[in-house]
Amino acid sequence: MPKPLPLLTAAPVVRRDAARNREALLQAAAELVERCGVADLTTDAVAARAGVGKGTVFRRFGSREGLMASLLDHREQEWQASVISGPPPLGPGAPPMERLLAFGASRLRHHREQAALIEAAGSTWGENYAVLGFVALHVRMLLTQLGVHGDLGYLATALVAPLSVPVLRQQIDVGGLTEEQVIAGWTDLVRRVVGADSPA
Amino acid sequence: MPKPLPLLTAAPVVRRDAARNREALLQAAAELVERCGVADLTTDAVAARAGVGKGTVFRRFGSREGLMASLLDHREQEWQASVISGPPPLGPGAPPMERLLAFGASRLRHHREQAALIEAAGSTWGENYAVLGFVALHVRMLLTQLGVHGDLGYLATALVAPLSVPVLRQQIDVGGLTEEQVIAGWTDLVRRVVGADSPA
Numbered sequence: 001m002p003k004p005l006p007l008l009t010a011a012p013v014v015r016r017d018a019a020r021n022r023e024a025l026l027q028a029a030a031e032l033v034e035r036c037g038v039a040d041l042t043t044d045a046v047a048a049r050a051g052v053g054k055g056t057v058f059r060r061f062g063s064r065e066g067l068m069a070s071l072l073d074h075r076e077q078e079w080q081a082s083v084i085s086g087p088p089p090l091g092p093g094a095p096p097m098e099r100l101l102a103f104g105a106s107r108l109r110h111h112r113e114q115a116a117l118i119e120a121a122g123s124t125w126g127e128n129y130a131v132l133g134f135v136a137l138h139v140r141m142l143l144t145q146l147g148v149h150g151d152l153g154y155l156a157t158a159l160v161a162p163l164s165v166p167v168l169r170q171q172i173d174v175g176g177l178t179e180e181q182v183i184a185g186w187t188d189l190v191r192r193v194v195g196a197d198s199p200a
Numbered sequence: 201m202p203k204p205l206p207l208l209t210a211a212p213v214v215r216r217d218a219a220r221n222r223e224a225l226l227q228a229a230a231e232l233v234e235r236c237g238v239a240d241l242t243t244d245a246v247a248a249r250a251g252v253g254k255g256t257v258f259r260r261f262g263s264r265e266g267l268m269a270s271l272l273d274h275r276e277q278e279w280q281a282s283v284i285s286g287p288p289p290l291g292p293g294a295p296p297m298e299r300l301l302a303f304g305a306s307r308l309r310h311h312r313e314q315a316a317l318i319e320a321a322g323s324t325w326g327e328n329y330a331v332l333g334f335v336a337l338h339v340r341m342l343l344t345q346l347g348v349h350g351d352l353g354y355l356a357t358a359l360v361a362p363l364s365v366p367v368l369r370q371q372i373d374v375g376g377l378t379e380e381q382v383i384a385g386w387t388d389l390v391r392r393v394v395g396a397d398s399p400a
Contacts (some may be wrong), residue, residue, distance in 0.1 A: 117264055129374050136370075154385030157371055161361035170336075174329050185354030193392045 022060045025051040029071050035073075038116035043067065068121040074112060080134055081108050096145035101198065103138065104186045107163045108179060112172075115165050135160050144195050157195060162186060222260045222270075225251040238316035243267065268321040272314060277310045278336055279310050279382050297394065303338065307363045310370075310377060315365050335360050340392035346394050355393060358360060 028049035032041050044063050047054045061067040088094035089102040091094070111118070140156040148155065161167065171177045179186070228249035232241050243264050247254045261267040288294035289302040311318070340356040348355065361367065365388070371377045377385070 099220075115234065129370060130369050134219060150388050151381065151385045153375065154371065154377065154382065155389065157367060158362040158389050161364065161367045162358040164361065164364075164366075166364075167357060167361045170332055171354065174354065175357075178353065181351065184352065185351045185358065188350050189355065189358050189393065192395075193389065194393075 004062065017198075018060065020160055021050070021052050021056050022075070024052065024059060025060060025067065026071060026074060027048075029067055030074075033071070038120045041120075041179070065122045067118065068117055071119050072121050075110075075114060075117075076131055083138060084107075093194070096142045097190075100139065100142045100190055100194075101187055103135075104159075104163065104190065105183045107160075108136065108168065108183060108186070111163060111165050111168055112179065115169070118165050132160070134191070143194070159190060159193065171200075218260065221250070221252050224268065225257060225260060226254065226271060226274060229267055230274075233271070233317065238268070238320045241320075253269065259327050265320065265322045268317055272321050275310075275314060275317075276331055279306075282306075283338060296342045297390075300339065300342045300346070300390055300394075301387055302341070303335075304359075304363060304390065305383045307335065307360075308383060308386070311363060311365050311368055312379065315369070316367050332357075332360070332382050343394070348394055359390060359393065360387075362389070 025046055029041065029046045032045055032049060040066075043057045044054055045058050046067065050056075057064075057067060061070055082090055083103065083106075085091055089098040090106050092099075092101070119150065136153070136156045139159055140152045141151045143155060162171075171182055172179065225246055229241065229246045232245055232249060243257045243263075244254055246267065247257050250256075257267060258266075261270055282290055283303065283306075285291055289298040290306050292299075294302070324331055336353070336356045340352045341354045343355060362371075368382065371382055372379065
């Protein structure tokens with residue numbers, strides 16, 4: 001059995017009413033993002049919808065960026081859970097090459113859906129090493145199962161790098177590729193990297 | 201002959217004294233970065249060293265970030281010139297695989313040397329599409345010369361992505377790889393991508 005991968009750490013223990021306010025604010029922020037997008041989200045509107053004072057937003061999350069980062073953490077945990085224990089081919093049970101290709105397509109869609117939120121959360125979240133560590137370890141485990149030789153830690157980070165939000169913006173929003181072309185390109189990249197050792 | 205690659209655009213035309221102040225401020229900033237590093241650089245110190253008022257820094261560069269970005273532009277232009285017309289194997293004259301591997305090692309060293317400046321310049325510079333466009337077109341040209349088939353635009357951006365500052369920080373500063381290990385890893389990645397079409 002592969003080792004369990006590091007998950008994002010849970011929020012620190014807080015008093016019960018503080019925790020309740022935190023959940024209410026995250027729920028309100030999620031609903032407002034869903035309805036109006038990230039750009040128009042104000043902490044005033046989130047506080048009003050959650051029925052708390054504006055000061056509570058800053059006590060619980062530090063800043064608007066911190067609120068966005070917490071909302072992202074929640075979605076990242078859901079996505080990680082689908083990798084660890086969701087249905088195949090993203091989750092366990094499919095052959096490793098199928099899992100790897102499903103990972104790439106799923107990571108791309110997740111990043112495209114969360115791109116505005118990731119940018120609003122700032123560089124602190126975008127370069128979150130707990131998140132990067134999880135995806136790199138997952139890819140490394142699959143490369144091991146595929147019998148790839150070489151510096152698998154390096155190859156894993158190199159395969160994950162083109163799935164980052166800034167690169168996807170460059171390829172899709174600036175370069176005019178479709179999501180399907182990017183997935184096809186990444187699939188080709190993976191087959192070249194893996195195929196050098198074990199034609200798949 | 202390959203098409204000329206897009207260069208960073210030159211600074212807009214400014215009055216002669218404004219241009220002189222601009223050059224003096226860039227020179228002062230470069231000297232202070234060299235001596236004290238980026239973190240301790242203040243616009244006050246740059247203005248004092250250049251012999252101009254502090255307001256001139258903001259009139260010429262908009263902000264501290266803008267000054268850092270202009271300093272970077274200057275170094276990026278020098279680096280691009282070494283790719284376009286410098287000595288081989290980075291410049292023209294070497295076989296395409298040698299040029300590609302020299303590009304990766306040189307880009308890594310350039311990004312490591314400029315990392316603090318790139319971070320100080322903020323996301324505006326780090327995701328500068330003129331810069332990304334130059335490196336991606338250069339790699340694409342070399343992949344064409346190497347006879348690689350497939351979506352070369354995609355493969356070029358995928359090969360450039362692991363050379364970005366955040367990925368290098370993750371690999372070297374967090375993951376503990378040496379620069380030599382990263383260069384070896386990137387070389388292996390390139391050989392896998394190119395070798396699938398034409399064993400090199």
